[in-house]
Amino acid sequence: MSATSDxxxxxxxxxxxxxxxxxxxxTPMPERPVRLAPGGGGAASGDNDELQELFDSFSVAGGxxxxxxxxxPAELMAATDGDVWPKQEVVFNQIGQMxxxxxxxxxxxxxxxxxxxxVSAIPDAKDRLAYVANLTEQAACRVLNATDIAVxxxxxxxxxxxxxxxxxxxxxxxxxxxxxxxxxxxxxHKFLRNDAQQKTALLHSQLTEIMMxxxxxxxxxxxxxxxxxxxxxxxxxxxxxxxxxxxETKKTEEVESLMNGPVINAEGxxxxxxxxxxxxxxxxxxxx
Amino acid sequence: MxxxxxxxxxxxxxxxxxxxxxxNLLKELGFxxxxxxxxxxxxxQKLQAGGFEFVVTDWxxxxxxxxxxxQTIRSTPNLKHLPVLMITAEAKKENIIAAAQxxxxxxxxxxxxxxxxxEKLTKIFEKMGKA
Numbered sequence: 001m002s003a004t005s006d007x008x009x010x011x012x013x014x015x016x017x018x019x020x021x022x023x024x025x026x027t028p029m030p031e032r033p034v035r036l037a038p039g040g041g042g043a044a045s046g047d048n049d050e051l052q053e054l055f056d057s058f059s060v061a062g063g064x065x066x067x068x069x070x071x072x073p074a075e076l077m078a079a080t081d082g083d084v085w086p087k088q089e090v091v092f093n094q095i096g097q098m099x100x101x102x103x104x105x106x107x108x109x110x111x112x113x114x115x116x117x118x119v120s121a122i123p124d125a126k127d128r129l130a131y132v133a134n135l136t137e138q139a140a141c142r143v144l145n146a147t148d149i150a151v152x153x154x155x156x157x158x159x160x161x162x163x164x165x166x167x168x169x170x171x172x173x174x175x176x177x178x179x180x181x182x183x184x185x186x187x188x189h190k191f192l193r194n195d196a197q198q199k200t201a202l203l204h205s206q207l208t209e210i211m212m213x214x215x216x217x218x219x220x221x222x223x224x225x226x227x228x229x230x231x232x233x234x235x236x237x238x239x240x241x242x243x244x245x246x247x248e249t250k251k252t253e254e255v256e257s258l259m260n261g262p263v264i265n266a267e268g269x270x271x272x273x274x275x276x277x278x279x280x281x282x283x284x285x286x287x288x
Numbered sequence: 289m290x291x292x293x294x295x296x297x298x299x300x301x302x303x304x305x306x307x308x309x310x311x312n313l314l315k316e317l318g319f320x321x322x323x324x325x326x327x328x329x330x331x332x333q334k335l336q337a338g339g340f341e342f343v344v345t346d347w348x349x350x351x352x353x354x355x356x357x358x359q360t361i362r363s364t365p366n367l368k369h370l371p372v373l374m375i376t377a378e379a380k381k382e383n384i385i386a387a388a389q390x391x392x393x394x395x396x397x398x399x400x401x402x403x404x405x406x407e408k409l410t411k412i413f414e415k416m417g418k419a
């Protein structure tokens with residue numbers, strides 16, 4: 001195998017992956033290096049169960065043709081050595097080399113520490129964003145509750161003042177009796193002295209409530225800045241790393257989706273609309 | 289607005305705030321008969337139960353998104369006549385085209401104003417009147 005010299009590094013990498021993925025380890029750890037040791041084909045008897053499982057899974061996927069999966073342990077090792085399954089060996093080698101490259105890139109450039117630091121900050125960032133979602137939702141509810149209270153009051157005042165205005169109109173047209181005028185004056189005075197005072201005070205308090213509901217902005221602004229900083233760090237680290245290990249052809253691919261949420265920055269993009277007018281124009285151009 | 293003020297609306301959005309805002313705006317426009325659903329799947333259940341005459345839906349929702357809801361409505365014989373107005377933050381041209389092709393009656397991009405909602409509703413009612 002070409003990867004012989006990589007054994008210790010790869011072994012450590014695979015062990016750490018296996019440990020974090022909580023895969024049940026069927027064979028004792030000390031036996032693992034034996035499998036990858038140079039010329040270790042004959043010494044691999046301890047791994048038969050794992051290899052058997054691996055090949056069984058292939059034979060299930062491959063259907064009836066995959067008879068080699070039932071071969072004896074010695075033949076299995078020969079198969080991975082490339083005599084019977086050359087394509088698979090190429091793939092395994094490539095995966096090994098990719099893992100090696102990734103591992104070297106991470107360690108060699110010090111990204112392991114950087115990524116560890118930023119990844120450990122992600123749970124904290126999740127909590128912070130949940131806090132933002134919570135505060136903004138509360139604020140939205142406070143504002144909507146306040147308008148639910150204020151709107152009927154405004155409607156009521158509009159109706160009352162409208163009715164009074166109509167009666168005053170009649171007075172100026174000399175169509176009110178003295179008694180009617182007296183009653184109008186009393187009603188108007190009562191409205192100005194009581195209703196208007198009470199209701200404007202109530203509206204004032206609801207407007208204050210709406211104003212105070214904006215206090216989230218100060219708090220969420222700080223939190224969002226922090227999370228933004230973290231995202232930038234993480235993006236920077238991952239981007240550098242990806243540019244090193246991702247093949248050239250993959251670098252320009254974009255994720256196409258119909259569920260992207262709001263457009264944060266439309267500058268320089270011609271695949272999005274920025275206002276309702278453009279939506280209407282587009283639909284009209286399509287004949288809708 | 290010329291439309292029947294008793295017209296029964298279903299407002300579909302996964303955020304209760306947006307449902308409340310749309311409900312309030314519809315009330316301002318004289319439509320008080322409004323029910324809500326928090327995703328496309330629940331909306332479809334309510335629509336199947338009958339009685340609705342207008343659907344206002346978001347796009348990006350869990351379980352069933354607004355486009356799928358629209359497509360399902362258009363392919364269901366007893367629902368396909370329902371006007372469906374989309375109010376969504378999705379602003380890619382291909383979204384708008386996909387919605388139009390799926391048979392959306394209107395498309396409003398968030399953030400939107402009360403005036404826009406009123407204008408689009410009027411336009412849809414005009415079309416319904418001609419049909």
